[in-house]
Amino acid sequence: MEIIVAKTAGFCYGVKRAVEGAQRDVEEKEKLYCLGELVHNKQVIEKLEQKGLRFIDNIEEANGITIIRAHGVPQQVYDKAKEKQIELIDYTCPNVLKIHRIVEEYSKDGYYICLCGSKKHPENIGTISYCSTESSIIENIEDVEDSIQKIKDLQMKKVLLTSQTTYSLEKFYQIEKELKGMLDNDVEFVVKNTICKATELRQKETEQIAKKVQCMIVIGGKNSSNTKKLYQIAEQNCNCSFYIEVAEELNLKDIAKFNKIGIVAGASTPKQNIEEVIAMLKNVEIRDEK
Ligand code: SF4
Missing domain, CATH: 3.40.1010.20 (4-hydroxy-3-methylbut-2-enyl diphosphate reductase, catalytic domain)
Known part of the structure; x- marks a missing residue:
């Protein structure tokens, strides 16, 4: 079985900056809040929550330093934070x-x-x-x-x-x-085309890979809009595509019949999730050869 992994798979620059920043901040700061989901990925959120990061839906709920995530917030949030004297750590992507x-x-x-x-x-x-x-x-x-x-x-x-x-x-x-x-x-x-370069390259690479494989595996959060778009592109260009968050969702029987498989992942998909899927596919390969 040949596995083609997209070069663009996984965290983009903006998400990497926000996730690594939050991982560092949560170790250093006592009471830390994050306004909304830091990234659209359940596994990343759960890990940060376990370390003590408190997720809130409204700046009114903040009672200490608050993280602003990569895709930004409305102007009123900055005004409210100023009024409440809440310190912000702003990871809005440039x-x-x-x-x-x-x-x-x-x-x-x-x-x-x-x-x-x-x-x-x-x-x-x-x-x-x-x-x-x-x-x-x-x-x-x-x-x-x-x-x-x-x-x-x-x-x-x-x-x-x-x-x-x-x-x-x-x-x-x-x-x-x-x-x-x-x-x-x-x-x-x-x-003004403001689609970011990372997104553009990821979409183009998904199309290229989808055209030359028998099956596409798209990894990413089910609520991630950029991953949903990759899945649409995969479906348009390949006869069989799967959209999964974690390796366990793959049905190995469905996969074993293919000789050439493509893997792409959204901008908020951790490296570990991608590596687990690759490891699982390699296991199918070994079982296939026996
Ligand atoms: S704008 Fe692009 S680089 Fe920035 S967080 Fe969004 S997808 Fe990532």
């Missing part, structure tokens, strides 16, 4: 901070902001808080029409299209084309 600055700048300049991404994703909820003008989150191509209607109703003459860091590159280009085609000719249209 790529996310860059989007906050872009939408802040363009909306101050009178642009209507169109943000591609999931409506419920905390990164986008954070980003939208930096818009001082009207804005909309475009999840799918079907949402474009609603945004166009809003732009027309508000008589906006300047529009910025930007994106969640982990959005699908293919969908972003489709939405750009659709918006461009539907906007009036006198509307100034600016496009």
Whole structure:
């Protein structure tokens, strides 16, 4: 059995920085809070919780130093923390901070902001808080029409299209084309592709691997939006794909019939989870040879 492991599998720069930082902080600080899930990965969260990190859903619940996770928070959280005199350890990824600055700048300049991404994703909820003008989150191509209607109703003459860091590159280009085609000719249209490089490379590599293997294994949290996108790409390009969080979820009988298997993993998947899957597949191989 040949196993192809994606070079991009596992923690991205931003998640690595946040997880390693929190692991260090929890050892050094007495009472430490984290606002929301640090990363979309159950195993990582459980380990940090065991070491004493307290996860909260609202800054109002903080009663000590509080960690801000990689995909950032709304502006109001900083204001509230200041008011409550809560010290923050801010692990917002620089790529996310860059989007906050872009939408802040363009909306101050009178642009209507169109943000591609999931409506419920905390990164986008954070980003939208930096818009001082009207804005909309475009999840799918079907949402474009609603945004166009809003732009027309508000008589906006300047529009910025930007994106969640982990959005699908293919969908972003489709939405750009659709918006461009539907906007009036006198509307100034600016496009800022803010999909982060780590996400772009991971999606491209997933497609390349999926095209040359018989089976794809996608490892990552079930609530991780970037892992879900990798699974969609794997499914589109390979006849058989599995989406798992941990090695135990694999059914070895399903896997044993394949000669060439690809492994990819989301940006918040720990190395250990990937290594356990590889070890399990190697075990299938040995049993196969006997
Ligand atoms: S996926 Fe990209 S933007 Fe998000 S934390 Fe990782 S490096 Fe930063």
